[in-house]
Amino acid sequence: MSTIAVVGSGVAGLTAALEADARGHRVVLLTKASLADGSTARAQGGVAVALDAADVPRHVDDTLAAGAGLVDAEAALAVCGAGPDALADLLARGAAFDRAPDGALARGLEAAHSASRIVHAGGDATGAEVVRALVAALRATAVVVREDAFALDVVVEHGRATGVRLLDGEVVPADAVVLATGGSGQLLGRTTNPSVATGDGVAMALRAGADVADLELVQLHPTVLPDGFLVSEAVRGAGAVLRDASGHRFLLDVDPRGELAPRDVVARAVARRAHEQGRPVVLDATALGADQLAARFPTIDAHVRSLGLDWSREPVPVTPAAHYAMGGVVADVAGRTSLPGLHAVGECACTGLHGANRLASNSLLEGMVQGRAVVRAVEDGPRPLAPRPGWSPSEPIVVTGGTDTFARAELQSLMWDALGVARTEDALAHAATRLATWVPPAPTDPKSAEDANLLVLARATVAAARRRTESRGAHQRADHPRTDPAQARHRVLRREGA
Numbered sequence: 001m002s003t004i005a006v007v008g009s010g011v012a013g014l015t016a017a018l019e020a021d022a023r024g025h026r027v028v029l030l031t032k033a034s035l036a037d038g039s040t041a042r043a044q045g046g047v048a049v050a051l052d053a054a055d056v057p058r059h060v061d062d063t064l065a066a067g068a069g070l071v072d073a074e075a076a077l078a079v080c081g082a083g084p085d086a087l088a089d090l091l092a093r094g095a096a097f098d099r100a101p102d103g104a105l106a107r108g109l110e111a112a113h114s115a116s117r118i119v120h121a122g123g124d125a126t127g128a129e130v131v132r133a134l135v136a137a138l139r140a141t142a143v144v145v146r147e148d149a150f151a152l153d154v155v156v157e158h159g160r161a162t163g164v165r166l167l168d169g170e171v172v173p174a175d176a177v178v179l180a181t182g183g184s185g186q187l188l189g190r191t192t193n194p195s196v197a198t199g200d201g202v203a204m205a206l207r208a209g210a211d212v213a214d215l216e217l218v219q220l221h222p223t224v225l226p227d228g229f230l231v232s233e234a235v236r237g238a239g240a241v242l243r244d245a246s247g248h249r250f251l252l253d254v255d256p257r258g259e260l261a262p263r264d265v266v267a268r269a270v271a272r273r274a275h276e277q278g279r280p281v282v283l284d285a286t287a288l289g290a291d292q293l294a295a296r297f298p299t300i301d302a303h304v305r306s307l308g309l310d311w312s313r314e315p316v317p318v319t320p321a322a323h324y325a326m327g328g329v330v331a332d333v334a335g336r337t338s339l340p341g342l343h344a345v346g347e348c349a350c351t352g353l354h355g356a357n358r359l360a361s362n363s364l365l366e367g368m369v370q371g372r373a374v375v376r377a378v379e380d381g382p383r384p385l386a387p388r389p390g391w392s393p394s395e396p397i398v399v400t401g402g403t404d405t406f407a408r409a410e411l412q413s414l415m416w417d418a419l420g421v422a423r424t425e426d427a428l429a430h431a432a433t434r435l436a437t438w439v440p441p442a443p444t445d446p447k448s449a450e451d452a453n454l455l456v457l458a459r460a461t462v463a464a465a466r467r468r469t470e471s472r473g474a475h476q477r478a479d480h481p482r483t484d485p486a487q488a489r490h491r492v493l494r495r496e497g498a
């Protein structure tokens with residue numbers, strides 16, 4: 001029996017905690033806000049699962065195609081193949097997914113999927129149902145749950161992780177630490193992510209000396225309302241279209257798949273057209289009608305209407321915003337990292353599954369699969385991740401230094417300008433120079449601890465974006481517009497001196 005400290009209570013952390021408890025381990029679940037805070041509860045569209053065995057290779061192919069030449073094929077095979085079992089576990093834990101009239105799971109279609117394989121709950125409230133079911137299951141276990149417990153750092157002794165240091169200085173000792181801290185959308189300000197998504201786990205891993213990769217690969221979601229609320233791809237899957245200020249369906253000029261082209265293609269086209277016309281692009285869901293919009297997308301429908309818009313009658317303005325971090329702590333599907341005893345699961349991990357552009361609805365799936373698999377890896381003992389083909393040797397980066405204080409909003413707008421839709425060496429160099437002058441605040445409360453993490457992550461992300469001198473998936477360089485086959489590898493970084 002091991003003592004496992006799980007940091008984070010989204011789909012990945014909750015699944016890991018439940019699985020570890022079921023396998024007889026002592027588990028402490030640390031989460032910096034309340035259990036339900038995180039991206040998981042916001043997830044709308046659903047979970048991509050190949051329910052028929054024959055669909056698994058197609059799901060893998062779609063994942064590879066969306067990922068722009070950077071998907072780790074082994075990770076894709078493992079995650080897509082484990083989907084049905086992971087979903088069965090989730091259903092057994094009490095999650096109620098939407099059913100077709102014949103009782104089978106209802107399946108939706110999303111961008112860049114060649115088949116309808118998105119299972120969903122409450123229409124467009126999948127994440128809320130996942131969290132509800134997993135939290136209810138957790139209440140019946142021996143897992144020690146600590147809300148408002150801000151994990152500051154991984155404790156490293158003799159080259160392995162031995163616990164977690166909390167903001168108040170307390171050390172939670174553990175045989176294994178599982179980071180499940182989610183994404184980092186708050187780095188860019190304009191984001192669909194919740195306020196807790198400040199990349200803490202990646203910053204903790206960097207400070208601990210673990211490898212991180214692909215930080216430059218930040219997925220923008222193309223259809224976000226002006227207030228940051230996401231309109232799921234499933235709405236386009238159901239037939240909504242994007243129009244420019246002249247009412248033209250411009251995406252058909254860009255890609256034969258139109259509105260269901262991969263996210264990076266759609267996000268870029270939306271940003272470009274809005275810039276050209278000086279007016280926002282609109283999402284036209286009027287063909288779906290009021291009844292279908294309310295029945296299939298109740299959460300989005302209620303939100304759109306709360307803004308005083310009737311989207312069954314008129315198109316609504318949308319814009320791209322930071323949505324998902326493809327990069328993170330280098331890990332395999334079982335969550336092993338380069339640091340023995342440290343594991344990373346869910347969005348904070350970089351398994352290579354998403355390549356340079358995540359396929360819609362593959363992230364809840366990854367969290368479910370990794371959350372189960374990580375417990376077996378812990379049981380295997382603390383050993384580092386073996387080197388893998390397609391991953392570069394780690395390069396040193398400097399994430400410390402600086403003297404000036406900064407405001408979070410300043411950092412966010414600097415990062416959006418440098419990393420938003422199209423990147424250039426000039427803008428990235430400007431951001432790097434500015435970031436180098438700022439000093440991380442002393443972590444005296446959650447806000448200052450998050451700001452310190454955001455600065456570490458910002459420096460590493462800008463360094464990563466400057467090093468990838470090509471355009472690929474979510475990483476579009478105006479000064480390097482071509483994809484360079486020689487750069488089709490995961491770029492691994494490690495804190496200098498680690």
Ligand SMILES: Cc1cc2nc3c(=O)[nH]c(=O)nc-3n(C[C@H](O)[C@H](O)[C@H](O)COP(=O)(O)OP(=O)(O)OC[C@H]3O[C@@H](n4cnc5c(N)ncnc54)[C@H](O)[C@@H]3O)c2cc1C
Binds near residue numbers: 012041181192348
């Ligand atoms: C609006 C929206 C819609 C989405 N829709 C879909 C979808 O339909 N399908 C899909 O597959 N994906 C979707 N995604 C992406 C998906 O929801 C996330 O990638 C996934 O839920 C991440 O799960 P996670 O467990 O890794 O992290 P999260 O669910 O974000 O949980 C992270 C947890 O870590 C905690 N934490 C963070 N830092 C610390 C710290 N320092 N100390 C202690 N605790 C900490 C947080 O409080 C939180 O509990 C969506 C995302 C958003 C934002």
